[in-house]
Amino acid sequence: MEKQYIVKTTNLTKQFKSTTAVDKVNIQIPKGAIYGFLGPNGAGKTTVIKLLLGLIKKSAGSVSIFGKELKKDKISILRQVGSLVESPSYYGHLSARRNLEIMRAILQVPKSRIQEVLEIVKLEENADRPVKGYSLGMKQRLGIAQALLGQPELLILDEPTNGLDPSGIIEMRELIKSLPGQFGMTVLVSSHLLSEIDQIATEVGIISKGKLIFQDNIEVLRKQSLNKIRIETNDCKAAWNYLITKGYKGEFEENHLIFPEVDKTIVAAIVRTLVESQFDVYRVEEEKRSLESIFLEMTEEVQTS
Amino acid sequence: MILKLLQGEFKKLKVGMWILVFLGPIGIFALQAVNFAVRYDWLIAQDREPWQMLLHQINIFLTPAILLGTALLASLIAGMEHETGAWRRVLTLPISRISVYFTKFIVTGILLFISTCLTFGGTIIFGYVFSWEQSIPYGEILINSFYPYFAALPVLGLQLWLSVTMKNQGSPLTFGITGAVVSLYLYGGPEWLIWKWPYLENQWDIPEISVLLGVIVGLLSLVVGAIDFNRRDVN
Numbered sequence: 130m131e132k133q134y135i136v137k138t139t140n141l142t143k144q145f146k147s148t149t150a151v152d153k154v155n156i157q158i159p160k161g162a163i164y165g166f167l168g169p170n171g172a173g174k175t176t177v178i179k180l181l182l183g184l185i186k187k188s189a190g191s192v193s194i195f196g197k198e199l200k201k202d203k204i205s206i207l208r209q210v211g212s213l214v215e216s217p218s219y220y221g222h223l224s225a226r227r228n229l230e231i232m233r234a235i236l237q238v239p240k241s242r243i244q245e246v247l248e249i250v251k252l253e254e255n256a257d258r259p260v261k262g263y264s265l266g267m268k269q270r271l272g273i274a275q276a277l278l279g280q281p282e283l284l285i286l287d288e289p290t291n292g293l294d295p296s297g298i299i300e301m302r303e304l305i306k307s308l309p310g311q312f313g314m315t316v317l318v319s320s321h322l323l324s325e326i327d328q329i330a331t332e333v334g335i336i337s338k339g340k341l342i343f344q345d346n347i348e349v350l351r352k353q354s355l356n357k358i359r360i361e362t363n364d365c366k367a368a369w370n371y372l373i374t375k376g377y378k379g380e381f382e383e384n385h386l387i388f389p390e391v392d393k394t395i396v397a398a399i400v401r402t403l404v405e406s407q408f409d410v411y412r413v414e415e416e417k418r419s420l421e422s423i424f425l426e427m428t429e430e431v432q433t434s
Numbered sequence: 435m436i437l438k439l440l441q442g443e444f445k446k447l448k449v450g451m452w453i454l455v456f457l458g459p460i461g462i463f464a465l466q467a468v469n470f471a472v473r474y475d476w477l478i479a480q481d482r483e484p485w486q487m488l489l490h491q492i493n494i495f496l497t498p499a500i501l502l503g504t505a506l507l508a509s510l511i512a513g514m515e516h517e518t519g520a521w522r523r524v525l526t527l528p529i530s531r532i533s534v535y536f537t538k539f540i541v542t543g544i545l546l547f548i549s550t551c552l553t554f555g556g557t558i559i560f561g562y563v564f565s566w567e568q569s570i571p572y573g574e575i576l577i578n579s580f581y582p583y584f585a586a587l588p589v590l591g592l593q594l595w596l597s598v599t600m601k602n603q604g605s606p607l608t609f610g611i612t613g614a615v616v617s618l619y620l621y622g623g624p625e626w627l628i629w630k631w632p633y634l635e636n637q638w639d640i641p642e643i644s645v646l647l648g649v650i651v652g653l654l655s656l657v658v659g660a661i662d663f664n665r666r667d668v669n
């Protein structure tokens with residue numbers, strides 16, 4: 130049986146005049162996941178999010194949310210979706226409470242929900258003064274409160290840590306992480322920072338130049354970041370050939386040998402073999418590949434191709 | 435649902451918009467006061483009854499005032515949503531875009547209607563002060579106050595559409611203000627110019643035609659604007 134996805138897009142495409150901002154994107158978000166939507170600035174993250182919310186019209190493909198077609202059931206889908214797109218939207222001359230009250234009347238949730246979301250984002254103390262006097266971080270938190278107001282099943286947050294200070298970022302991270310467990314929500318979080326996604330997401334989608342270039346469980350991405358062992362000797366070419374005859378297949382690069390991360394006993398065996406065969410071993414080092422560099426590699430590949 | 439939306443819209447209104455609603459009629463009567471102070475003897479010497487003369491004088495000011503008020507209110511009501519990208523918030527709520535657009539039209543319409551009611555009351559008070567012998571022609575005052583409102587609905591539809599679809603309010607405001615100024619010279623102009631309809635002056639000499647045209651074209655402009663708004667991308 131096919132897996133049930135909360136969000137599923139099929140060849141979603143958006144064309145702006147001559148440029149293709151979103152190109153045949155197939156996003157699949159399982160229930161209860163925190164889907165990290167990653168990509169450099171201008172890659173098309175916000176455009177995809179706007180397509181998911183029906184703010185802009187797709188050029189081709191389809192969007193299905195909660196198993197319903199967005200085109201047909203837009204209003205009933207939106208009832209279950211909370212969102213924060215780009216910068217927070219608010220009426221500056223009104224207080225946070227008034228802003229939330231205007232939304233609440235339309236979402237038809239109990240009045241008490243306003244106090245609840247204000248408490249969740251820690252905005253109770255400032256809830257009664259005009260929003261225009263808020264700091265960027267407070268406005269951002271109001272945006273989150275608005276997104277949570279309707280007790281959505283799906284929460285879509287576009288760069289939610291924008292403008293937050295370090296402690297605010299940590300709080301936001303903890304809040305997002307708690308949502309699936311506490312309220313059964315599924316969350317889509319976009320960011321251009323891999324480190325941020327790495328800390329909260331269970332699933333990752335990477336978009337670059339409008340194309341989804343990677344999508345899987347975050348563990349799959351982490352596996353790619355396994356470290357390598359780099360060995361430098363006096364005659365690498367000969368050492369490389371010799372090691373192959375001994376059954377240790379590495380990669381030969383200009384003046385060093387590279388082995389995928391192997392067991393430390395094997396590293397020791399390789400070194401012993403080299404030394405016993407009169408090779409001078411200058412250094413044995415571990416080459417760390419961060420998720421960050423993988424992300425860069427992936428997005429660069431698209432850019433150069 | 436439209437009712438809920440309307441309540442929300444009224445909660446959003448800024449003080450400035452309410453001031454505008456009152457400022458319009460106040461402006462008209464302030465100008466009338468100057469008009470009457472400067473040339474009362476000449477005005478009263480016209481071969482019209484004093485009340486009819488007053489209504490005519492008010493009507494001349496009323497048309498540009500309504501057109502100006504329409505442009506400003508439509509721009510303020512739409513601008514409020516453009517300012518912080520609040521369209522994104524409003525249009526991701528579980529409501530249809532058509533009803534959002536209709537609500538904007540209705541709110542602007544209601545605000546203008548309040549101005550119109552104030553004009554009606556103001557006219558009676560203004561004329562009453564002179565204690566002319568002629569009895570107060572309530573029917574004609576009603577016509578003079580409310581007919582132009584309905585005849586101006588197409589301009590409301592047009593200005594609202596411009597203000598909603600353009601992020602920068604400079605163009606719709608320029609367009610609206612130009613319309614109001616040009617209307618001053620449109621008395622007796624071609625019938626198809628919607629900016630002259632509030633004068634209630636037309637080649638058939640039947641003010642009801644201006645009103646009927648206003649309501650029909652006004653509703654048409656509302657529907658067309660809403661359909662276009664429904665198809666647009668929101669950034």
